[in-house]
Amino acid sequence: MRRVLKLAALGAAASLALTACGEAPEDNDTGTTNNDSGAGATDDSAATDDGAAAGGAEDFQACMVSDSGGFDDQSFNQSGKEGLDAAAESLGIETTEVESQSDADYASNVQNLVSQGCDLTIGVGFLLEDAIQEAAEQNTDTNFALIDSAFSDENFEPVQLDNAKPILFNTAEASFLAGYLAAGMSETGTVATFGGIQLPSVAIFMDGFADGVDKYNEDNDAEVQLLGWDKEAQDGSFSGDFENQAQGQTLTDQFIAQGADVIMPVAGPVGLGAAAAASDEDGVKIVWVDSDGYLTASEYSDIMLTSVMKQIGPAVEDTIAQTYEGGFTNEPYVGTLENDGVGLAPYHDFEDAVAEKTAVGPDGEEMPLNEVIDAYEEQIISGELTIETPNAPQ
Amino acid sequence: MVKPLTESMVFSVPLILAGLGIAVGFRAGLFNIGAQGQIIVGAIVAAWLGFAFDLPPVVHLLVAILGGAIGGAVYGGIPGVLKARFGANEVIVTIMLNYIAVYLISFILRQPTFNPGRTGQRSPAVSADATYPLLIPEWLVPGNTFRLHWGFVVAVLATVFVWWLLERSTVGFEIRAVGANPKAARTAGMSVGRTTIITMVVAGALAGLAATGQVLGTEGSLTAGVAASYGFDAITVALLGRSRPWGTFFAGLLFGALKAGGFLMQSLTQTPIDIVLVVQSLIVLFIAAPPLVRTIFRLPAPSARPRSRRAVKEAAA
Numbered sequence: 266m267r268r269v270l271k272l273a274a275l276g277a278a279a280s281l282a283l284t285a286c287g288e289a290p291e292d293n294d295t296g297t298t299n300n301d302s303g304a305g306a307t308d309d310s311a312a313t314d315d316g317a318a319a320g321g322a323e324d325f326q327a328c329m330v331s332d333s334g335g336f337d338d339q340s341f342n343q344s345g346k347e348g349l350d351a352a353a354e355s356l357g358i359e360t361t362e363v364e365s366q367s368d369a370d371y372a373s374n375v376q377n378l379v380s381q382g383c384d385l386t387i388g389v390g391f392l393l394e395d396a397i398q399e400a401a402e403q404n405t406d407t408n409f410a411l412i413d414s415a416f417s418d419e420n421f422e423p424v425q426l427d428n429a430k431p432i433l434f435n436t437a438e439a440s441f442l443a444g445y446l447a448a449g450m451s452e453t454g455t456v457a458t459f460g461g462i463q464l465p466s467v468a469i470f471m472d473g474f475a476d477g478v479d480k481y482n483e484d485n486d487a488e489v490q491l492l493g494w495d496k497e498a499q500d501g502s503f504s505g506d507f508e509n510q511a512q513g514q515t516l517t518d519q520f521i522a523q524g525a526d527v528i529m530p531v532a533g534p535v536g537l538g539a540a541a542a543a544s545d546e547d548g549v550k551i552v553w554v555d556s557d558g559y560l561t562a563s564e565y566s567d568i569m570l571t572s573v574m575k576q577i578g579p580a581v582e583d584t585i586a587q588t589y590e591g592g593f594t595n596e597p598y599v600g601t602l603e604n605d606g607v608g609l610a611p612y613h614d615f616e617d618a619v620a621e622k623t624a625v626g627p628d629g630e631e632m633p634l635n636e637v638i639d640a641y642e643e644q645i646i647s648g649e650l651t652i653e654t655p656n657a658p659q
Numbered sequence: 660m661v662k663p664l665t666e667s668m669v670f671s672v673p674l675i676l677a678g679l680g681i682a683v684g685f686r687a688g689l690f691n692i693g694a695q696g697q698i699i700v701g702a703i704v705a706a707w708l709g710f711a712f713d714l715p716p717v718v719h720l721l722v723a724i725l726g727g728a729i730g731g732a733v734y735g736g737i738p739g740v741l742k743a744r745f746g747a748n749e750v751i752v753t754i755m756l757n758y759i760a761v762y763l764i765s766f767i768l769r770q771p772t773f774n775p776g777r778t779g780q781r782s783p784a785v786s787a788d789a790t791y792p793l794l795i796p797e798w799l800v801p802g803n804t805f806r807l808h809w810g811f812v813v814a815v816l817a818t819v820f821v822w823w824l825l826e827r828s829t830v831g832f833e834i835r836a837v838g839a840n841p842k843a844a845r846t847a848g849m850s851v852g853r854t855t856i857i858t859m860v861v862a863g864a865l866a867g868l869a870a871t872g873q874v875l876g877t878e879g880s881l882t883a884g885v886a887a888s889y890g891f892d893a894i895t896v897a898l899l900g901r902s903r904p905w906g907t908f909f910a911g912l913l914f915g916a917l918k919a920g921g922f923l924m925q926s927l928t929q930t931p932i933d934i935v936l937v938v939q940s941l942i943v944l945f946i947a948a949p950p951l952v953r954t955i956f957r958l959p960a961p962s963a964r965p966r967s968r969r970a971v972k973e974a975a976a
Contacts (some may be wrong), residue, residue: 328926333884361926361929363922363925363926363932364925364931364932366887366888366932367884367887367888368882368883368884368885368887369873369877369878369884369885369887370887370922372877373666373919373922374922374925374926377922377923377925377926377927378926381926381927391780392780392884395781421775462765462780462883463769464780503765505761505762505765
């Protein structure tokens with residue numbers, strides 16, 4: 266199988282090579298130093314820095330490292346890159362992004378970017394915590410940001426670094442609404458969720474979803490069952506990585522066999538496998554995560570009930586803009602329903618179906634499901650209702 | 660200028676060691692796809708010995724290295740025994756064992772001993788006594804940031820050992836004989852089953868050593884992705900090295916350089932990282948091409964080849 270993959274990679278060779286040729290000349294002033302000796306990046310970086318000092322803020326360089334999912338994951342790496350691209354456009358700064366292929370690559374990728382003179386290096390994902398933290402400790406004169414994780418020392422105690430900003434999301438708030446909606450929309454009385462790897466940033470989705478289902482049961486005297494996550498025990502179904510779509514398909518088939526008809530995969534591109542399995546079965550719907558799946562995974566738009574959105578792109582853009590203007594702070598950014606950092610996507614094709622359903626709302630009155638969801642959203646924003654989860658950002 | 664060179668060597672350590680494991684298998688006619696799983700199990704054992712125990716400096720490192728090798732050897736021995744005893748196909752068994760290892764590591768990383776933070780991602784750091792010392796110390800080159808560690812020396816020693824094992828020892832002769840023709844080897848009084856088990860144990864031990872390069876060297880702790888794709892890249896390394904110890908060593912160096920260089924190419928010139936994979940794939944294609952071309956055009960194989968090279972080709976085919 267691996268060999269087939271490698272051969273498939275061959276097909277892309279020509280286009281990749283052309284891309285590489287096309288972009289090289291854009292590197293104007295740093296280009297010449299780089300061409301002298303590609304391997305000697307560490308030595309050349311001094312020269313690049315001098316150039317930056319002379320040219321002023323226009324030479325600001327924002328850099329980003331993906332995790333092993335890659336920037337084309339139709340999920341959070343992609344959202345991060347969109348933020349980087351948006352910043353490049355609005356601020357006219359230089360950007361560099363590098364893709365990691367495995368966990369072993371993170372440290373090297375981050376180090377290379379720093380030695381190349383990046384003013385702000387952003388790591389996408391919990392898995393880059395150690396790489397970013399190490400680089401931040403060694404290079405106190407440049408800034409870093411890390412999406413989806415705060416920093417901790419070797420005893421797993423939280424620490425703050427002066428030059429590194431965690432970008433966090435309280436996604437439980439939005440996935441609570443998704444859980445409530447899923448329970449309300451389920452015909453079979455069974456919904457399911459699964460994760461990629463059991464990280465706090467993944468489990469938080471599942472906690473909120475579980476609470477939403479519970480709330481629906483409580484309000485409506487219903488007994489909608491949730492498969493794939495036990496919030497009390499903090500244990501459930503995981504596909505094992507953020508790459509293997511076949512595993513997502515297998516898990517989803519199992520959930521469907523157990524009667525689930527609304528499924529929320531929290532596993533980046535693995536969710537595409539779940540969507541493939543769901544589209545083979547009548548009446549099974551998917552709740553997408555991170556971005557609006559109706560738009561990003563448009564081949565499955567007819568089964569996308571809604572999406573739990575995590576506005577990584579705007580958060581990245583803001584952080585870059587702040588740093589560019591000299592206002593970098595190490596204070597964590599926490600996305601919530603209130604600041605639109607997280608949210609529920611529109612129901613798109615299911616708009617009418619959701620409005621036709623009714624549920625007993627927070628004030629004990631029966632009303633259309635979409636209005637109940639809106640009411641709970643307001644309660645969460647006003648602080649009347651808080652979603653408790655051990656995985657919430659500190 | 661020196662740092663990129665040392666980086667190439669750092670990345671070559673696991674590739675060389677796991678590649679040697681695959682090469683030994685090839686010579687015995689075994690297609691060992693299980694280096695990935697053997698690396699993972701070796702890594703688990705080495706990391707556990709590294710952080711959970713408190714031993715004197717040098718002893719601790721040796722114990723952890725040995726533990727990693729034994730972990731890999733046991734895990735490599737399973738398909739060996741299954742093949743020798745029941746005739747189970749080693750390709751299928753090793754592939755399945757890879758999956759078991761992947762889920763084993765994610766299970767283990769959720770146990771309290773291995774993961775006090777309960778994130779399921781990273782074990783406690785291996786104690787300083789159990790990590791490979793840097794090969795180029797601070798006093799020799801002041802202010803250096805080289806990551807090159809003694810794991811590279813282990814890789815060189817392992818290469819010498821494998822050369823001795825295959826070319827100079829009785830066991831090695833049996834391995835090559837079984838690889839060339841198991842029936843003839845049996846007729847000559849060799850135990851094919853025993854040789855299969857020994858080969859797989861040695862291959863697993865070498866893969867376990869590759870794991871120590873990661874957990875006791877560059878990474879410093881056990882992570883779910885500790886094996887990266889080294890177990891599979893190692894197959895290509897062994898193919899390019901024509902299953903010869905020193906050939907594998909230099910093939911490992913080349914692939915290490917490709918890997919280390921890929922990072923720089925990506926960040927400096929925005930060259931897609933996949934180019935590295937394409938280059939590696941082309942290498943495999945060109946290695947496989949001569950027999951393919953001969954088959955298509957029905958060309959005779961070049962005669963008067965050294966006998967052992969033939970064995971490799973059959974093993975690799």
